[in-house]
Amino acid sequence: xxxxxxxxxxxxxxxxxxxxxxxxxxxxxxxxxxxxxxxxxxxxxxxxxxxxxxxxxxxxxxxxxxxxxxxxxxxxxxxxxxxxxxxxxxxxxxxxxxxxxxxxxxxxxxxxxxxxxxxxxxxxxxxxxxxxxxxxxxxxxxxxxxxxxxxxxxxxxxxxxxxxxxxxxxxxxxxxxxxxxxxxxxxxxxxxxxxxxxxxxxxxxxxxxxxxxxxxxxxxxxxxxxxxxxxxxxxxxxxxxxxxxxxxxxxxxxxxxxxxxxxxxxxxxxxxxxxxxxxxxxxxxxxxxxxxxxxxxxxxxxxxxxxxxxxxxxxxxxxxxxxxxxxxxxxxxxxxxxxxxxxxxxxxxxxxxxxxxxxxxxxxxxxxxxxxxxxxxxxxxxxxx
Amino acid sequence: xxxxxxxxxxxxxxxxxxxxxxxxxxxxxxxxxxxxxxxxxxxxxxxxxxxxxxxxxxxxxxxxxxxxxxxxxxxxxxxxxxxxxxxxxxxxxxxxxxxxxxxxxxxxxxxxxxxxxxxxxxxxxxxxxxxxxxxxxxxxxxxxxxxxxxxxxxxxxxxxxxxxxxxxxxxxxxxxxxxxxxxxxxxxxxxxxxxxxxxxxxxxxxxxxxxxxxxxxxxxxxxxxxxxxxxxxxxxxxxxxxxxxxxxxxxxxxxxxxxxxxxxxxxxxxxxxxxxxxxxxxxxxxxxxxxxxxxxxxxxxxxxxxxxxxxxxxxxxxxxxxxxxxxxxxxxxxxxxxxxxxxxxxxxxxxxxxxxxxxxxxxxxxxxxxxxxxxxxxxxxxxxxxxxxxxxxxxxxxxxxxxxxxxxxxxxxxxxxxxxxxxxxxxxxxxxxxxxxxxxxxxxxxxxxxxxxxxxxxxxxxxxxxxxxxxxxxxxxxxxxxxxxxxxxxxxxxxxxxxxxxxxxxxxxxxxxxxxxxxxxxxxxxxxxxxxxxx
Numbered sequence: 001x002x003x004x005x006x007x008x009x010x011x012x013x014x015x016x017x018x019x020x021x022x023x024x025x026x027x028x029x030x031x032x033x034x035x036x037x038x039x040x041x042x043x044x045x046x047x048x049x050x051x052x053x054x055x056x057x058x059x060x061x062x063x064x065x066x067x068x069x070x071x072x073x074x075x076x077x078x079x080x081x082x083x084x085x086x087x088x089x090x091x092x093x094x095x096x097x098x099x100x101x102x103x104x105x106x107x108x109x110x111x112x113x114x115x116x117x118x119x120x121x122x123x124x125x126x127x128x129x130x131x132x133x134x135x136x137x138x139x140x141x142x143x144x145x146x147x148x149x150x151x152x153x154x155x156x157x158x159x160x161x162x163x164x165x166x167x168x169x170x171x172x173x174x175x176x177x178x179x180x181x182x183x184x185x186x187x188x189x190x191x192x193x194x195x196x197x198x199x200x201x202x203x204x205x206x207x208x209x210x211x212x213x214x215x216x217x218x219x220x221x222x223x224x225x226x227x228x229x230x231x232x233x234x235x236x237x238x239x240x241x242x243x244x245x246x247x248x249x250x251x252x253x254x255x256x257x258x259x260x261x262x263x264x265x266x267x268x269x270x271x272x273x274x275x276x277x278x279x280x281x282x283x284x285x286x287x288x289x290x291x292x293x294x295x296x297x298x299x300x301x302x303x304x305x306x307x308x309x310x311x312x313x314x315x316x317x318x319x320x321x322x323x324x325x326x327x328x329x330x331x332x333x334x335x336x337x338x339x340x341x342x343x344x345x346x347x348x349x350x351x352x353x354x355x356x357x358x359x360x361x362x363x364x365x366x367x368x369x370x371x372x373x374x375x376x377x378x379x380x381x382x383x384x385x
Numbered sequence: 386x387x388x389x390x391x392x393x394x395x396x397x398x399x400x401x402x403x404x405x406x407x408x409x410x411x412x413x414x415x416x417x418x419x420x421x422x423x424x425x426x427x428x429x430x431x432x433x434x435x436x437x438x439x440x441x442x443x444x445x446x447x448x449x450x451x452x453x454x455x456x457x458x459x460x461x462x463x464x465x466x467x468x469x470x471x472x473x474x475x476x477x478x479x480x481x482x483x484x485x486x487x488x489x490x491x492x493x494x495x496x497x498x499x500x501x502x503x504x505x506x507x508x509x510x511x512x513x514x515x516x517x518x519x520x521x522x523x524x525x526x527x528x529x530x531x532x533x534x535x536x537x538x539x540x541x542x543x544x545x546x547x548x549x550x551x552x553x554x555x556x557x558x559x560x561x562x563x564x565x566x567x568x569x570x571x572x573x574x575x576x577x578x579x580x581x582x583x584x585x586x587x588x589x590x591x592x593x594x595x596x597x598x599x600x601x602x603x604x605x606x607x608x609x610x611x612x613x614x615x616x617x618x619x620x621x622x623x624x625x626x627x628x629x630x631x632x633x634x635x636x637x638x639x640x641x642x643x644x645x646x647x648x649x650x651x652x653x654x655x656x657x658x659x660x661x662x663x664x665x666x667x668x669x670x671x672x673x674x675x676x677x678x679x680x681x682x683x684x685x686x687x688x689x690x691x692x693x694x695x696x697x698x699x700x701x702x703x704x705x706x707x708x709x710x711x712x713x714x715x716x717x718x719x720x721x722x723x724x725x726x727x728x729x730x731x732x733x734x735x736x737x738x739x740x741x742x743x744x745x746x747x748x749x750x751x752x753x754x755x756x757x758x759x760x761x762x763x764x765x766x767x768x769x770x771x772x773x774x775x776x777x778x779x780x781x782x783x784x785x786x787x788x789x790x791x792x793x794x795x796x797x798x799x800x801x802x803x804x805x806x807x808x809x810x811x812x813x814x815x816x817x818x819x820x821x822x823x824x825x826x827x828x829x830x831x832x833x834x835x836x837x838x839x840x841x842x843x844x845x846x847x848x849x850x851x852x853x854x855x856x857x858x859x860x861x862x863x864x865x866x867x868x869x870x871x872x873x874x875x876x877x878x879x880x881x882x883x884x885x886x887x888x889x890x891x892x893x894x895x896x897x898x899x900x901x902x903x904x905x906x907x908x909x910x911x912x913x914x915x916x917x918x919x920x
Contacts, residue, residue, distance in 0.1 A: 063483070063523050152483050171481075188719055189755040193812070194743035194772050205758060217478055223441040224479030228540065229466030229495035299490030299503045366484065366523035 017364045019061065022149035023157055024308035028356060029145035031315035035350065036137035038322050039330040040130040041340045044350060045137045048318075049076075051354045052144040059356070060147045061363035064177070072143025076136035083132030087124050089116060095123025095335045127334035156301045159287050163296065171221065175214065182210045240289065248286035254279020310359035314352050321349035386413040386547060386579045387434060391448035394429060394438070403429050407448070407606045409598065411581065413546070416573045416593055417608070419583040420620050421600035422831045423801045427583045430600055431549050433457065434581065435465040452547055467496055469547045470540025474555060476532050477524075485527075485535055486511075486520045492543045506542045513575075514538045514568050529705040530561025534568055541572070548572065550582045554589055555828055558704045558857045559892050562589050569593070585831050588622035588860060588896050591615070592639040611638050620832050623860055623896040626909040630916065643900040650912075651904050657915035659884065659906050662867045666694030670820055670851045671716065676725035678711060678875075685711045686875045689725070693853070693868075695819060698846045700862035700883070701855040702893055703872035709855035710751070712872070713822045716853070717748045729820055740816075743773055747813030748822040749806070754797060756809045762800075763793040765808060773816035784811035787841050803834025810841070820851045827858045839864045863887055863895040863907040883907065 029052070036048050053069075060066040088102065102117035151173055155166040186209045187197050196202050225231075254275045261272015322330065325346045332340040389409040395402040403426040411417055421427045432438030433450045436457035450457045452468055473479050482488045489510060493503045511517045514534045519527065527535060533553055540548065550569070554562035570593050572578045584590045597614040600606050615625045616636055624643050628636045631650050637643035669692050676689040686708045693699055701709045714720040715727060718734030727734060730745045737745060750756060759765040766780035773779075784791075787807035791800065797808060806826060813821060827835050835858075842852055842865045856862055862869055862883065869886040871879040871893065879886050888898045888905050898907050906912055 064525060065483075150483075152487065185750075185752075185755055189750060190758075191719065192717065192743075192748050192750070192756060193758070193769075194739045194816070196739070209755075209758075219441070220473070220478040221481070223437050223462070224471075224473065225481055226441070227435055227437055227462045227466065227469070227471045228481075228492040229463050229543065232463050232466070232495060232497075296494050297497050297500055297503065299487065299494055299500065299507070364521045366521055366526065 017362045019150060019153060019302070019363050020059075020148075020311065020360045021157070021302040021304055021308045022151075022154035023302070024304070024311050025149040026145045026154070027312050028315045028353070029141045029148070031312070031319055032144075032353060033138045033141035035315075035318050035322060036134055036141060038319075040134055041330055041332055041342075042130060042133055043340055043342055044330070044347065045130075045133045047347060047350050048137050048353075049140050051351065052140050054354055055356050056144050056147050059360055059363065061150065061366060063150065063366045065151055065173075066147045069140075069143045069147040072139050072146070076139045076143075079136045079139065080129065080132035083135070084125060084128045087120065087128045095121035095337070097122040097337050099125060123335040123337050126337060130332075130334070153302050156298055162287070175217070178217065179210060179214060182213045186210055244286055244289040247282045247289065251279050251281070251283030251286055254282055307359050307361060311356045314355045314359065317352040318346070318350040321346045386453060387411040387581070388451045389433070389448070390450075392433065392450060393447045394426075394433065394444060396442065396444040401602075403602065404433075404600075404606065409606065409608055411579060411596075411608070413579050414573065414577045415595040416570070416580045416582065417596045417598060418587075418590055418594035418611070419581060419598045419600060420587065420614075420618070422620070422833060423585075423803060423829065425600045425602050426606075427600050428551055430598070430606070431471075431551055431581060431583055434547065434549050435469040435471055436460065436462045437471065463495075466492060466545075467543050468545055469549060470537075470543065470545040471549045472533070472536045472540060472551070472553060474552045476536030479536065480524050480539075483524055485516065485522050485524060488524060488535060488539045489542050492540060496543055498543075503542075506544070510538045510541050513541070513571070528561065529557050530564045533557065533561075533565045537565070537568065537572075545578075547579045547581065550580065552584055552829070553582065554584060554586060556705075556825075556857075559589075559859060561705060562586075562857075566590060566593060585829065586858070587620065587832075588624065591622050591625075592641075612636060623909050624900060627897055627900060627912060630909055630913045640896055640899045643896075647900050651901065653919070654904065654906070654912070654915055657918060659911040660914060662698075662883065666696060667849075668695055669693070670695045670730055671853075672726075672728045673716075674726040676712075676715065676727060677723045678708075678715060678720065679723045680711075684875055686715070686722075689875075689877060691870075691877070691880075693851055695851050696846055696849045698842060698852045698865050698867045699854070700866035700869045701853060701872060702857070702859075702862060702869060703878075705857075707872040708875040709872055710824055711875075713748060713824055713853065713855055716820070716822060717746050718742065719748075740772075740774060743813075743816040743818060745818055746820040746822065747816065747818040749809045749813055749824065749826065751824045751828065753805045753809035756812060757797040757805070760796060761794050762791060762797060762808060765797060765812065769812040769815045775815050775817075780811050780815040783814050784808055787811055788837070801834070802829040803831070803837060806830070806834075806838065807841075814845075819849075820853070821845065823852065823854045823856075825856055826854060827856065827861050835861065859887070859893050859895045860908075862893075863898070864910070869893075 032048055032052060036045055039045065056069050060069070099120045099122045101119050104118045105116040107116060152170055155170055158166050183206055186206045187202075190202060190205060191197050195205075256279070258272050258274075258276025258279050261275060325343050329341045329343045329346070332338065387410070389407045392404055392407040393402050394404045407430070419427050419430060429438050432442065433446075434452060434457075436450075438444065439446050440462055446458075452465065455465065455468060457465075480488055481491050486507060489507050490503055493506065498506075511520055514537060516531070516534060516538055519531060519535070524532070524535065537548070537550070537553075548569075553565055553569070557565065566589065569580060569582070573580055573593075582590065582594075591611060594611050596608055597611050598606065598608045599614055599618060599620075612635065615621045615638060621629075622638075624640055625636060625638060628643060628646070631646065633643070633646045637646065671691065671693040673689050673691040676686055676691075677684070678686040689712065701712065703709055711720065715722055716729060716734060718737055721735060729737075732745065734742070734746060757765055759768050762784070763781065766784060767777070769775075769780040770777050781793075784807060787810060788804050791804055797805060800808065810821075810823075826838060830838065839861065842854075845852060846865070846867070852865075854861070854866070866883045869879070869881065869883050870877055871886065871890070879890075884905050884907060887894050887907060888902065894902075895907055897909055897912065898905070901912075
């Protein structure tokens with residue numbers, strides 16, 4: 001019997017439409033976030049944000065999960081504003097460039113150390129802006145990864161032993177929008193009965209039916225999954241099952257002890273390293289055994305090909321370049337206030353990450369807007385005529 | 386293929402057996418239709434086939450059910466996954482993944498089928514159900530008919546021998562229903578699949594059935610040929626009723642069979658005319674002027690112009706997603722028009738709130754239970770009286786007129802579909818709104834409940850209430866409507882008296898009209914009335 005080909009979707013070219021491996025997008029985004037964590041230079045940080053936004057703009061799919069970037073952008077804006085507002089509550093004394101003076105509010109003596117209002121200095125505001133922007137950039141990187149990588153495809157890449165955990169995450173992901181939809185339906189019904197739809201009593205009245213609906217759907221889904229074969233397992237000997245459990249427990253214990261060791265709880269630090277290695281090895285085997293236990297197969301899992309490697313490589317340049325950049329460029333001083341310096345090599349290395357657009361394939365469409373359908377039917381009509 | 390042996394089943398929270406001493410044998414390769422009133426145990430019977438009942442519902446089972454020799458007493462439902470495919474009423478509730486192709490593969494992944502086989506079967510099933518173009522689509526973007534076909538496809542990939550479908554077309558418009566039923570028929574003919582199907586809308590499915598199982602709580606469950614069953618059954622599609630009324634023998638089951646007798650009936654009725662439903666309008670109640678509404682980029686309603694007078698019963702019809710529900714939401718002020726003007730009883734519905742809203746317009750939503758908030762029928766009625774400021778007891782009186790024999794203390798959730806609808810309607814009517822809107826009211830209703838609804842609506846129309854129904858149910862529209870509006874892609878395509886619109890549309894014409902064309906008859910009751918006159 002001829003053996004079936006093992007790779008299903010070998011891309012014919014780099015530009016063929018498909019989804020890039022979700023892991024590749026996540027790694028790319030994490031590398032960018034790591035860059036952001038290493039600098040406070042607003043020019044570098046804004047560059048990273050622009051790179052992420054550009055890549056999302058050109059490489060996100062049209063599925064609902066791709067819209068998450070918006071929420072992250074709002075959160076990022078909020079973080080920056082909030083961090084700057086904090087300055088007003090606890091204005092630091094340092095700095096020499098006075099921006100403006102707020103009326104100072106005297107607080108009772110037990111608030112010692114907290115000061116409301118007073119002299120606001122540009123140095124403090126700039127410092128706060130830098131810190132806020134750094135956190136915001138990291139948020140945008142995570143949002144970018146969520147918009148680029150399908151959560152369900154990501155699930156396919158996790159080890160079989162963790163399948164249940166992944167599945168519950170996925171079910172939760174599909175449940176959340178459904179809950180919002182239910183809440184709206186119940187609120188509409190309240191409105192139709194001529195009742196108030198705002199205020200706490202109305203909220204309480206919405207809560208119970210929504211929860212009830214969610215429970216009902218959970219049960220329906222559970223029975224549907226069961227009738228489609230979820231939870232079927234190949235029989236495994238009791239001995240092997242026990243062995244898996246022992247390995248798993250031992251592994252976890254080892255990792256815990258190892259962490260403690262590395263943090264310096266024990267006097268000899270190499271004990272920590274040793275238990276860590278043993279722990280990781282044991283857990284690895286436990287996962288392998290448990291994986292053999294499940295009789296599932298994967299339909300068209302994501303594949304690693306050249307584009308995946310290229311995309312990740314683009315993000316490495318910036319990280320390496322930052323290693324060799326002077327600290328004064330990476331973390332510009334807030335006092336004395338000065339325009340942040342730029343190192344052109346570092347800046348261009350960061351911008352190399354935007355090449356992910358050219359190296360990654362276009363994602364296929366998951367929905368067709370009504371206008372397209374309309375066009376298509378028009379075309380057919382014209383051909384017929 | 387499927388064997389029920391002395392099956393008796395009782396849910397743990399009731400004190401009667403819903404199925405009693407059922408003995409059935411369903412041979413391989415047949416399409417079996419399960420009929421019965423709501424609450425008669427159809428869904429229980431279907432659930433027993435792969436053991437979801439009692440494994441997920443609880444309850445006491447005596448006797449045994451087996452499929453291809455595999456007994457539900459020995460194996461849990463998951464071990465039937467390669468043998469029985471189950472599709473629920475609302476496929477959205479049972480989708481596990483988010484893409485069409487992944488959903489098709491899910492069952493096979495669970496069974497551990499080799500990747501090469503999976504790939505091949507997915508392709509085969511995509512072609513079999515005509516889904517190849519939808520393979521990359523997100524499940525959330527599918528239309529009702531597509532969704533139902535994907536649900537069927539997703540259980541077919543494991544190569545089951547039996548397909549179980551619970552009301553596969555109840556939420557679908559006539560053309561989407563036809564598309565799904567054609568796919569099912571192909572499975573029976575080409576693959577020799579055994580299909581067990583429950584459906585209230587018999588007019589859609591009877592012609593495909595090889596055998597009918599009648600489930601009735603008062604009588605024994607039995608299976609027979611459709612012709613035998615419908616010769617006496619109270620539950621019968623309009624074409625059968627027409628045959629009985631006209632005294633045809635053998636009783637026709639399909640429109641095609643009935644047409645052979647139609648000539649004779651047409652000559653008999655040559656001089657008669659169908660009753661024309663006219664209402665004496667005194668004023669315009671609803672006026673809509675150049676209404677437009679967009680959902681994001683999607684234009685859900687375009688240039689709607691409408692005038693509806695008091696006493697009219699209007700059926701809004703059209704495909705799923707043609708804008709019927711959106712229009713109803715606009716009329717009750719749930720959505721704000723993008724542009725255009727709506728007046729209900731002289732007022733803009735957006736300005737109405739609370740009591741003034743329920744006194745001018747009432748909407749019974751698609752899921753009538755949404756409207757219900759209390760934990761018993763009587764508390765619901767009391768709450769409704771106080772909401773509308775009506776005399777205590779008003780709602781309950783209306784409810785009693787709409788339905789019979791319901792205990793005051795019953796929880797609204799435990800009522801049958803028809804009773805739930807009656808309760809919601811009673812709540813709406815308590816405030817005496819001149820305009821009543823119903824969204825898809827016959828979903829899940831059996832023929833008896835539907836007849837009850839028809840007579841209630843007719844009475845309301847006579848009392849000069851204006852009623853607008855958004856419905857897929859052609860037969861309902863033919864029975865009650867005075868006027869039909871067809872929507873397509875958010876635009877009004879046709880607007881006219883019921884006789885003209887329904888008899889001229891191939892998709893939206895009722896069975897009687899299909900049989901009697903070119904003569905213009907819509908319903909069995911019209912024909913019966915005319916025959917009575919002749920005597």
